[in-house]
Amino acid sequence: MAQKPSIPKGTRDFSPVEMVRRNYIFDTIKDVFRLYGFQPIETPAMENLSTLMGKYGEEGDKLLFKILNSGDFISKAPQEVIDEKNSNKLTTHISEKGLRYDLTVPFARYVVQYRNDIVFPFKRYQIQPVWRADRPQKGRYREFYQCDVDVIGSDSLLNELELVQIIDDVFQRLQINTVVKINNRKILAGIAEAIGEADRMVDITVAIDKLDKIGLEKVNAEMLEKGISETAVEKLQPILKLEGSTAEKLEQIATVIGHTEIGAKGISEMQTLFAYLANFDLKTEVELDLTLARGLNYYTGAIFEVKSKDVQIGSICGGGRYDDLTGIFGMPDVSGVGVSFGAERIYDVLTQLNLFPHESMETTKALFINFGEKEEAYCLPVLAQLRKNNVNAEIFPESAKMKKQMNYANRKEIPFVILAGEEEMAAQKFTLKNMETGEQQLVSAEELIKALS
Amino acid sequence: MAQKPSIPKGTRDFSPVEMVRRNYIFDTIKDVFRLYGFQPIETPAMENLSTLMGKYGEEGDKLLFKILNSGDFISKAPQEVIDEKNSNKLTTHISEKGLRYDLTVPFARYVVQYRNDIVFPFKRYQIQPVWRADRPQKGRYREFYQCDVDVIGSDSLLNELELVQIIDDVFQRLQINTVVKINNRKILAGIAEAIGEADRMVDITVAIDKLDKIGLEKVNAEMLEKGISETAVEKLQPILKLEGSTAEKLEQIATVIGHTEIGAKGISEMQTLFAYLANFDLKTEVELDLTLARGLNYYTGAIFEVKSKDVQIGSICGGGRYDDLTGIFGMPDVSGVGVSFGAERIYDVLTQLNLFPHESMETTKALFINFGEKEEAYCLPVLAQLRKNNVNAEIFPESAKMKKQMNYANRKEIPFVILAGEEEMAAQKFTLKNMETGEQQLVSAEELIKALS
Numbered sequence: 034m035a036q037k038p039s040i041p042k043g044t045r046d047f048s049p050v051e052m053v054r055r056n057y058i059f060d061t062i063k064d065v066f067r068l069y070g071f072q073p074i075e076t077p078a079m080e081n082l083s084t085l086m087g088k089y090g091e092e093g094d095k096l097l098f099k100i101l102n103s104g105d106f107i108s109k110a111p112q113e114v115i116d117e118k119n120s121n122k123l124t125t126h127i128s129e130k131g132l133r134y135d136l137t138v139p140f141a142r143y144v145v146q147y148r149n150d151i152v153f154p155f156k157r158y159q160i161q162p163v164w165r166a167d168r169p170q171k172g173r174y175r176e177f178y179q180c181d182v183d184v185i186g187s188d189s190l191l192n193e194l195e196l197v198q199i200i201d202d203v204f205q206r207l208q209i210n211t212v213v214k215i216n217n218r219k220i221l222a223g224i225a226e227a228i229g230e231a232d233r234m235v236d237i238t239v240a241i242d243k244l245d246k247i248g249l250e251k252v253n254a255e256m257l258e259k260g261i262s263e264t265a266v267e268k269l270q271p272i273l274k275l276e277g278s279t280a281e282k283l284e285q286i287a288t289v290i291g292h293t294e295i296g297a298k299g300i301s302e303m304q305t306l307f308a309y310l311a312n313f314d315l316k317t318e319v320e321l322d323l324t325l326a327r328g329l330n331y332y333t334g335a336i337f338e339v340k341s342k343d344v345q346i347g348s349i350c351g352g353g354r355y356d357d358l359t360g361i362f363g364m365p366d367v368s369g370v371g372v373s374f375g376a377e378r379i380y381d382v383l384t385q386l387n388l389f390p391h392e393s394m395e396t397t398k399a400l401f402i403n404f405g406e407k408e409e410a411y412c413l414p415v416l417a418q419l420r421k422n423n424v425n426a427e428i429f430p431e432s433a434k435m436k437k438q439m440n441y442a443n444r445k446e447i448p449f450v451i452l453a454g455e456e457e458m459a460a461q462k463f464t465l466k467n468m469e470t471g472e473q474q475l476v477s478a479e480e481l482i483k484a485l486s
Numbered sequence: 487m488a489q490k491p492s493i494p495k496g497t498r499d500f501s502p503v504e505m506v507r508r509n510y511i512f513d514t515i516k517d518v519f520r521l522y523g524f525q526p527i528e529t530p531a532m533e534n535l536s537t538l539m540g541k542y543g544e545e546g547d548k549l550l551f552k553i554l555n556s557g558d559f560i561s562k563a564p565q566e567v568i569d570e571k572n573s574n575k576l577t578t579h580i581s582e583k584g585l586r587y588d589l590t591v592p593f594a595r596y597v598v599q600y601r602n603d604i605v606f607p608f609k610r611y612q613i614q615p616v617w618r619a620d621r622p623q624k625g626r627y628r629e630f631y632q633c634d635v636d637v638i639g640s641d642s643l644l645n646e647l648e649l650v651q652i653i654d655d656v657f658q659r660l661q662i663n664t665v666v667k668i669n670n671r672k673i674l675a676g677i678a679e680a681i682g683e684a685d686r687m688v689d690i691t692v693a694i695d696k697l698d699k700i701g702l703e704k705v706n707a708e709m710l711e712k713g714i715s716e717t718a719v720e721k722l723q724p725i726l727k728l729e730g731s732t733a734e735k736l737e738q739i740a741t742v743i744g745h746t747e748i749g750a751k752g753i754s755e756m757q758t759l760f761a762y763l764a765n766f767d768l769k770t771e772v773e774l775d776l777t778l779a780r781g782l783n784y785y786t787g788a789i790f791e792v793k794s795k796d797v798q799i800g801s802i803c804g805g806g807r808y809d810d811l812t813g814i815f816g817m818p819d820v821s822g823v824g825v826s827f828g829a830e831r832i833y834d835v836l837t838q839l840n841l842f843p844h845e846s847m848e849t850t851k852a853l854f855i856n857f858g859e860k861e862e863a864y865c866l867p868v869l870a871q872l873r874k875n876n877v878n879a880e881i882f883p884e885s886a887k888m889k890k891q892m893n894y895a896n897r898k899e900i901p902f903v904i905l906a907g908e909e910e911m912a913a914q915k916f917t918l919k920n921m922e923t924g925e926q927q928l929v930s931a932e933e934l935i936k937a938l939s
Contacts, residue, residue, distance in 0.1 A: 038595040038815045041532050041583050046596055048603070049525035049610070056526070068873045070850040070880030072502035072898075073509070077629050078531060078585075078615065079494050079551075098532075101552040101581055103619040105573045115568065120558045128554055130494050132531075142491040143499055150501070152897040154883055157502070162531065166556040176530050189883035191862070198870075312863075313870065362491045397523040409644070410765075417651075417766065420521045427523030430607055430642035444605040445525075 043167070043175030053395045055178075058207070058376055058383070059160055062180050065202045066158040069195055071182055074157050076139040078164075079130045086131075088138045088361070096166045098132040098175075099124060132164040136181045136373075137358065144185055145362035153186030160376075172377065183371030185358075190302060192370050193335045193354065194309040200339055200350055200372065201315045207379065208388050210342040211349070214322035217303050218332050218353070220286065223296020227289055228268040230261055237261065238326035241273070245324065249273060272323060279307050279321045286323065302334060318342075331355045337372055344382045350374045392448075399449040399485055400442045401428035402435065411458050412451070415478045422486045442468060449485060496620070496628030506848045508631075511660070511832055512613055515633050518655045519611040522648055524635055527610050529592040531617075532583045539584075541591045541814070549619045551628075552581040585617040589634045589826075590811065597638055598815035606639030625830065636824030638811075643755060645823050646788045646807065647762040653792055653803055653825065654768045660832065661841050663795040664802070667775035670756050671785050671806070673739065674776075676749015680742055681721040683714055690714065691779035694726070698777065702726060725776060732760050732774045739776065755787060771795075784808045790825055797835045803827045845901075852902040852938055853895045854881035855888065864911050865904070868931045875939045895921060902938060 040046060047055060063073075079100060086094055107115070110126035117123075133139050136159045144151065160180045169175055182199065184192045197213055204211045221241070225234040236259045240252050247255075252273070256266050272289060275282050283300055290296030303321060310319055317339075327336045334354030341349055352372030359367045383389050399419065401412045412428055419426040429438045442450050452464040463481050466473045476484065493499060500508060516526075532553060539547055560568070563579035570576075586592050589612045597604065613633045622628055635652065637645045650666055657664045674694070678687040689712045693705050700708075705726070709719050725742060728735050736753055743749030756774060763772055770792075780789045787807030794802055805825030812820045836842050852872065854865045865881055872879040882891045895903050905917040916934050919926045929937065 038537065038599040039534065040530055040537075040595075040599075041534055044530035044532055046530065046600070047526075047528040048600070049527060052526040052528060067848055067850075067878050068876070070853075070878060072849070073500075073505040074502060075500040075505060077493055077497035077499065078617070079497055079629065081492065081494055084491065084493075095556070098556075099554040100585075101554050101577065103548070103551075107571050107573045107576055115571075118560050118568075120560045123560055124554065132553075142493075146491040146493075147499070147501070152894055154894075156880070164531070176532065184883065187883045191881070191883045195883075202873075312866065395520055396525070397520075400523075413765065420655075423521070425520050425523060427609070428644070430637065430640045430644045430648075441605055441607075 041175070043169030043173075045174060045176070049396075053393050054383070054389050055376070055380065056395065057389060057393070058379055059178075059180070061206045062203055062374055062376075063158070063160065065199055065206065066182050068202070069156070069199055071156045071158045074140075074143060074159055075161060076133065076136075076143055076159070078132055078162075080133055080139055080142070082125075082129055082131045084142050085134060085138060089134055093134060097134055098164045098166055099128040100130040100132070102127055102129055133161075134165055135163050136161060136179045140181065140183065141358045142362055144367070145359050145364045148364060151186075154192075155185045156183075157185075158182040172381070174377070178376045180374040180376055181371060182373075183369050185369035185371075186367055188354075188356075188368040190305050190309065190335075193306050196337065196352070196370065196372050197306075197310060197315070197317075197319060198313065200337070201317045203350075203374065204339070205316045207383065209349070209379070209382055209386070210317075211339050212318040212320060212342055214320055214325045214338045214340065215303070215306070216322055216325040216336050217299040217334055218336060219295045219299025219302065219334060220290065220323065221299075221326060223290035223293045223299055224269065224272055224286075226293045227296060228265040230265045233259075233261055235330060237269070241324050242326035244273065275323055279303075282321050282323065283307075299334075306335065327351060327353060331358055333357070335370065341382045344385050346378055346382060348375070349378045349382060395425075397425045397427055397445060397447045399424065399426045399451055400438070400445075400447045401426070401451045401453070402438050403429040403432045404452075404454050405432045408432075408453055408458065412453055412463075415463070415481065418478070418482055419485060422482055424482075424485045426485070451481065494628070496622030496626075498627060498629070502849075506846050507836070507842050508829070508833065509848065510842060510846070511829055511836070512631075512633070514659050515656055515827055515829075516611070516613065518652055518659065519635050521655070522609070522652055524609045524611045527593075527596065527612055528614060529586065529589075529596055529612070531585055531615075533586055533592055533595070535578075535582055535584045537595050538587060538591060542587055546587060550587055551585040551617045551619055552577060553583040553585070555580055555582055586614075587618055588616050589614060589632045593634065593636065593638075594811045595815055597820070598812050598817045601817060607645075608638045609636075610638075611635040625834065627830070631829045633827040633829055634824060635826075636822055638822035638824075639820055641809075641821040643758050643762065643788075646759050647766075649790065649805070649823065649825050650759075650763060650768070650770075650772060651766065653790070654770045656803075656827065657792070658769045660836065662802070662832070662835055662839070663770075664792050665771040665773060665795055667773055667778045667791045667793065668756070668759070669775055669778040669789050670752040670787055671789060672748045672752025672755065672787060673743065674752075674779060676743035676746045676752055677722065677725055677739075679746045680749060681718040683718045686712075686714055686718075688783060690722070694777050695779035697726065728776055732756075735774050735776065736760075752787075759788060780804065780806060784811055786810070788823065794835045797838050799831055799835060801828065802831045802835060848878075850878045850880055850898060850900045852877065852879045852904055853891075853898075853900045854879070854904045854906070855891050856882040856885045857905075857907050858885045861885075861906055861911065865906055865916075868916070868934065871931070871935055872938060875935055877935075877938045879938070904934065 085097055106127045114122050162176050162178050164176050200213055221238050222234050225231050225237050240255045244252050253266055287300050325338055332353040333356040336353035337351055338348040339350035350372055354370040356368045403409055416426055416428055448468055450466045457463055462475050464473055465476050538550055559580045567575050615629050615631050617629050653666055674691050675687050678684050678690050693708045697705050706719055740753050778791055785806040786809040789806035791801040792803035803825055807823040809821045856862055869879055869881055901921055903919045910916055915928050917926055918929050
């Protein structure tokens with residue numbers, strides 16, 4: 034009968050300690066989102082497969098978790114499909130729903146579905162888990178949270194500014210030193226056009242994206258291998274090696290791509306954004322990084338990536354401007370821009386730098402030791418008073434051995450313990466013990482409440 | 487290409503307005519849970535089917551959402567099972583995981599899995615969605631949140647007291663008038679034994695549970711139909727018709743079942759709990775209700791159900807004491823007690839009684855109207871100052887028509903609008919408009935920040 038309990042690979046349970054830390058991250062992020070006028074939405078864990086399929090490429094389709102239809106699903110599948118034993122084909126007959134793979138596609142679906150009720154520009158944030166049937170490995174899970182913030186229905190670059198301010202504010206609150214790298218897809222398109230490979234922008238950006246990881250030589254080799262002409266790769270070199278201030282970089286790049294319409298537009302957008310940014314005293318570094326491309330092909334303007342300066346880890350936040358996310362659901366020409374915070378990596382950074390706050394509003398502040406029926410009755414009204422004063426407090430539910438009760442307080446990291454035995458009761462007092470210093474005080478009920486409130 | 491977007495039946499999207507209201511409920515509940523020393527945990531959406539199957543009865547097994555195995559699942563199913571076309575049998579070969587059906591079984595699994603790391607008594611709360619392939623109908627969804635709070639590893643009745651205090655505190659904060667109905671499964675077992683039908687307790691309690699809904703006559707008929715003897719049903723009548731104060735009820739019932747060991751134990755437990763309760767000034771009504779049985783068979787002691795006094799709706803909170811929840815996972819004899827708050831019904835009650843708070847910390851407090859480039863530059867530093875003072879504020883991202891911008895403020899229910907055009911700029915002032923009263927004030931930046939902070 035008894036089973037050895039376990040959970041599916043790639044999934045996690047979160048203990049109280051982990052929950053408090055995760056909530057610290059989520060609450061910080063949410064507070065900042067609200068400060069900038071963003072509002073929360075939530076979408077269902079399950080979406081129709083018709084909504085999800087074909088949105089993440091062939092590989093993505095495979096990584097979707099699919100829900101088996103309820104009831105007698107197999108009798109509804111055509112016999113010839115069953116006989117064929119082709120899992121992909123059979124899936125479409127026995128499964129109609131899947132778990133969401135990200136928050137972007139459900140958000141696009143949401144915007145189109147409620148387009149008549151939504152007030153545009155729509156500033157929304159969404160913090161929910163997503164599921165991917167990826168091979169689990171260190172730091173990669175099959176269930177993980179995404180924290181997305183987007184403005185949709187406005188092409189003003191003020192939105193890009195505000196996203197950088199949000200990034201700055203979040204990481205300042207979390208005390209993580211960061212650098213925000215910014216680029217613009219229009220500049221990349223301009224480069225592709227200027228070097229005579231306009232229709233190869235995707236290949237070029239995918240290669241450029243790897244510059245940090247594999248180096249200039251291998252990037253060049255990869256481009257040649259993909260059929261980019263030698264002349265084009267040659268023309269690209271000065272751009273890959275650009276250095277200097279942001280203004281300098283933009284000026285240099287303008288001399289190469291300023292004659293292309295899209296390149297000029299991209300440079301102008303970046304000039305506007307960096308001019309905006311210059312007016313604010315940001316704690317984060319902000320830099321133009323022409324090697325930044327980001328894999329996702331729906332980006333059309335500014336793109337962002339945030340790195341921790343003190344921990345070697347992938348980007349902890351990223352995103353960009355997209356001009357046609359909702360087109361696939363029948364609502365074209367709606368521009369949006371957004372970023373996604375990587376809660377799992379932020380957790381790892383905070384852990385490595387020991388930056389989680391020591392005290393938390395979420396944990397118990399004081400424990401009454403339970404010495405027995407009479408003592409319990411003496412303590413309960415004061416416990417109720419403490420809670421009326423919004424002090425998280427508890428009493429050990431039975432008069433167990435002192436050692437067990439103190440161990441409970443220690444393990445739960447409760448900072449204060451309150452003892453009331455014969456002596457304290459006779460004197461109408463309580464002993465308040467500071468668990469960190471070991472210091473004890475004999476106090477009245479009023480003093481106790483005052484000390485802990 | 488374009489699809490008409492929709493979501494699976496029985497699931498819901500939550501708009502910003504709904505999210506703010508739902509968060510109000512969840513935050514209120516969480517605050518109270520923490521006040522009583524409870525800590526959060528979370529478990530994965532997916533559990534192994536071996537964890538879930540057989541825990542909710544045959545009907546429950548059918549209502550589990552099952553996840554299709556990834557990859558070439560069908561080639562791993564035995565040919566004879568495929569040929570048989572029996573969906574139930576086939577499921578075990580093509581699906582290994584399911585979505586959680588409630589929070590109780592995952593919690594039991596969690597307790598057993600981490601038994602060596604957990605500090606007992608373990609006071610945990612868990613607020614997460616669950617999924618059931620039920621037929622959707624008004625007020626019944628395929629995805630909905632449960633809010634569970636449990637103490638496990640302590641059989642002290644102090645825990646029952648604290649749960650009632652938590653219920654009282656939560657509904658007092660939400661301003662919902664409630665009555666908490668309490669019964670004890672041991673009393674029900676004592677009754678079954680005393681009327682000579684000890685092994686029919688389940689049938690008797692299931693029938694009694696319906697007393698409120700179908701009336702005494704039909705309950706009697708149902709018991710006879712189920713083979714409970716006429717003598718037994720006769721003996722049961724005085725108990726079904728009991729009236730008076732709690733102490734009176736307990737005394738009367740003691741005369742009938744006090745001679746049974748389990749009945750005496752149940753009465754003693756209720757006397758202790760009601761004696762505890764008498765010491766506290768609760769706002770909720772609390773009553774012993776012998777007709778309360780609750781369907782779930784794992785309850786072994788106190789059982790609770792909470793009703794709204796002002797809205798006709800099912801119970802908005804319920805739970806009880808269980809003595810062997812973890813037994814099925816190989817950890818016997820661990821007693822626990824807990825209740826679950828029905829967030830969806832609480833939402834309906836608050837809506838019907840118009841009790842959601844009008845103002846929320848979560849929404850934007852002030853919007854700067856955007857009159858153009860110069861005006862925007864004049865406003866941005868003050869906007870940043872407001873945010874530094876923790877005021878949720880935004881600027882319309884482009885200089886759209888005044889009507890459009892005011893409409894945005896209205897639809898988003900932003901209470902203050904800030905206007906700064908030529909005149910204000912010349913005077914180094916801002917016009918602060920109260921959107922509810924229409925009142926306008928000309929103020930300096932400092933006065934503006936002070937007025938909104």
